[in-house]
Amino acid sequence: MPVDVIGVLGWVGVLSDIQADQVTEQVDKWLPILLGVLAPALAATKTHQGSDSTATDADAEVASLLGSAHDVADIVVQQVKTVTPQDVASAVLAAIRAEEKGEHDTAAGTAATAEASTDYVYGR
Incomplete structure (x- = not known):
């Protein structure tokens, strides 16, 4: 030209x-x-950042959900790291004592205890 x-x-x-x-x-x-x-x-x-990307809105949503799940997993891992063997032993001991006293945390456990105590015949 x-x-x-x-x-x-x-x-x-x-x-x-x-x-x-x-x-x-x-x-x-x-x-x-x-x-x-x-x-x-x-x-x-x-051009701009992402101008060559072929990602769709669905891909972005999935990535966002995975990022959220990753964040939750990180929080859980951090909380589990703070649990000591003494904490686990105390929780198990408290659960055993509650079971011995008939104190259950769930409604199903309470119903089972009530049913078992009505069917129980002393001495058998």
Whole structure:
């Protein structure tokens, strides 16, 4: 295209043959450099973070849910790390004592205890 412009300017008489050769030589030197600078600059103005991504809204939602699940797992792991063997032993001992006294935490456990005590015949 620059050669076409130079050809038209030479045909009109604005440039002589020698001037046209000199201009063509300079254009041949500088055009690759200009294109090497301008092409990436133009590409940078037309792209943004994620512009090449093929992810859909469903993919983003799944990633969000997985991130939330990961956060919950991290919290649980941190809480489990704070539990000591003494805490576990105390909880087991408290559960055994509650079972011996007939104190159950669940409604099903309470119903089972009541049923067992009505069916129980002393001495058998």
